[in-house]
Amino acid sequence: MFPENFRYTKEHEWVLAEGDTATIGITDHAQQELGDIVYVDLPKVGARLEQGVTLGSVESVKAVSDIYAPVSGEVTEVNATLADKPEALNRDPHGAAWLVKVKLSNPAEAEGLLSAADYQAYIGAEK
Amino acid sequence: MPDVPPLRATPLNSVHRALGARMVDFGGWDMPVQYSGVIEEHRAVRTAVGLFDVSHMGEIEIRGPEAGLLAEYVTTNAAARLQAGQVHYSALLYEHGGFVDDILVHKVAGDHYFLCVNASNQDKDFAHIRSANRFDATVENVGNRYAQIAVQGPRAHATLQKLTPVDLGSIRYYWFADGEVSGCPARIARTGYTGEDGFEIYVPPADAARLWSELLEAGREFGVKPVGLGARNTLRLEAKMALYGHEIDASISPLEADLAWIVKLDKGDFIGRGALLKRKVSGLRRKLAGFEMRGRGIARDGYEVLWNGAPAGWVTSGSPSPTLNKNIGLCYLPAEVAHPGQPIQVMIRNQPVDAVTVETPFYKRAK
Numbered sequence: 001m002f003p004e005n006f007r008y009t010k011e012h013e014w015v016l017a018e019g020d021t022a023t024i025g026i027t028d029h030a031q032q033e034l035g036d037i038v039y040v041d042l043p044k045v046g047a048r049l050e051q052g053v054t055l056g057s058v059e060s061v062k063a064v065s066d067i068y069a070p071v072s073g074e075v076t077e078v079n080a081t082l083a084d085k086p087e088a089l090n091r092d093p094h095g096a097a098w099l100v101k102v103k104l105s106n107p108a109e110a111e112g113l114l115s116a117a118d119y120q121a122y123i124g125a126e127k
Numbered sequence: 128m129p130d131v132p133p134l135r136a137t138p139l140n141s142v143h144r145a146l147g148a149r150m151v152d153f154g155g156w157d158m159p160v161q162y163s164g165v166i167e168e169h170r171a172v173r174t175a176v177g178l179f180d181v182s183h184m185g186e187i188e189i190r191g192p193e194a195g196l197l198a199e200y201v202t203t204n205a206a207a208r209l210q211a212g213q214v215h216y217s218a219l220l221y222e223h224g225g226f227v228d229d230i231l232v233h234k235v236a237g238d239h240y241f242l243c244v245n246a247s248n249q250d251k252d253f254a255h256i257r258s259a260n261r262f263d264a265t266v267e268n269v270g271n272r273y274a275q276i277a278v279q280g281p282r283a284h285a286t287l288q289k290l291t292p293v294d295l296g297s298i299r300y301y302w303f304a305d306g307e308v309s310g311c312p313a314r315i316a317r318t319g320y321t322g323e324d325g326f327e328i329y330v331p332p333a334d335a336a337r338l339w340s341e342l343l344e345a346g347r348e349f350g351v352k353p354v355g356l357g358a359r360n361t362l363r364l365e366a367k368m369a370l371y372g373h374e375i376d377a378s379i380s381p382l383e384a385d386l387a388w389i390v391k392l393d394k395g396d397f398i399g400r401g402a403l404l405k406r407k408v409s410g411l412r413r414k415l416a417g418f419e420m421r422g423r424g425i426a427r428d429g430y431e432v433l434w435n436g437a438p439a440g441w442v443t444s445g446s447p448s449p450t451l452n453k454n455i456g457l458c459y460l461p462a463e464v465a466h467p468g469q470p471i472q473v474m475i476r477n478q479p480v481d482a483v484t485v486e487t488p489f490y491k492r493a494k
Contacts, residue, residue, distance in 0.1 A: 057476070
């Protein structure tokens with residue numbers, strides 16, 4: 001369910017770090033909790049993210065939910081397809097519907113996040 | 128830790144859980160917010176038929192020789208002009224003209240009125256009506272005697288007709304009939320909160336679960352779906368039907384809420400009439416208006432609204448509209464600008480986003 005090579009936050013973001021770059025998204029659990037996703041607000045290329053600070057938001061029909069940066073860095077790419085097809089987040093949150101790519105300012109940060117097994121246990125306990 | 132009272136459950140609670148519904152605390156009730164998904168459920172009601180558990184709604188009965196006089200005195204609409212078997216939308220007001228609640232009034236007989244009221248307001252409504260009762264009438268809170276299921280959508284008639292000998296075609300919009308559905312006694316009202324044709328049926332709680340499954344079976348050929356509170360809200364918003372706690376509350380009068388049509392100032396005295404007459408003379412400061420977003424973003428309840436660059440009001444309800452594929456909302460604005468075509472802005476996460484006021488309702492079904 002949750003890819004082993006990702007790291008996770010308790011706010012339900014994932015990060016895939018590869019060297020000094022990383023891809024960020026929200027988890028399948030997050031999309032399920034939100035329901036039909038209809039809007040995604042993302043930062044622009046060049047924006048500086050700080051771990052734990054809001055990077056954008058995702059909205060379902062019912063509610064707005066903040067997305068927090070799981071790691072610090074500079075945004076190098078934004079998934080432009082989500083502006084027109086936010087519903088992709090309901091279908092492939094761990095794949096095609098990634099949110100942003102960043103150049104990491106502190107690659108060690110990702111190490112401190114939850115492993116897939118820890119995240120699975122965390123959301124199990126949350127219920 | 129403060130004591131939190133346990134959530135109240137409708138007779139269909141275990142049915143919702145078995146269907147895999149996501150449950151939420153709705154005004155103290157454990158209710159389904161969605162089953163398969165808000166958009167899918169919304170579309171089922173617009174194109175086919177949806178089933179709603181609205182058993183949390185309250186019911187109050189007024190009976191006795193002067194039941195009509197009491198109903199007339201505590202509500203804004205002309206209860207005395209109802210015929211037996213007829214329903215209308217109405218309001219309970221405070222003396223100062225603000226809402227106690229918005230309600231449906233059913234006239235069963237000259238000495239018997241049946242009120243459907245909001246779940247979270249039922250105790251307050253009951254106390255309010257009782258305290259105003261200086262007539263030869265009795266007021267009874269009968270919410271525990273009824274489960275309520277709404278069958279809504281273009282195929283609601285065909286679905287429900289399979290389960291009842293009552294000729295549903297003979298029940299006009301905002302009329303009701305007492306009869307049987309699946310062999311259990313039922314009050315069948317052609318009313319709803321979706322902007323579609325449909326029925327709201329009041330049945331004994333013990334029969335609710337059986338009836339629910341029979342309705343799902345009867346509607347299967349039409350693509351029936353159980354519908355949660357999420358889609359109930361988007362459906363009512365598209366139809367511009369008010370929701371207590373959003374468009375209306377104790378600080379809002381029906382004139383401001385664009386509900387002057389349920390206020391019959393000429394019918395004689397009723398609670399709140401004096402205050403409304405005064406407001407009518409002095410003019411309204413604010414009024415409800417519909418809007419569509421023009422910029423990217425979804426307006427949400429409570430967001431600030433700007434007119435001419437300055438704070439001018441607030442969003443009462445805002446949502447994506449699954450039928451129109453637009454982001455829509457209702458807001459209070461100064462009365463002089465609360466008409467279609469006004470450019471406004473909605474503050475979304477500290478950014479002003481363009482919107483424009485539009486004609487309402489946002490959605491009207493083809494007759």
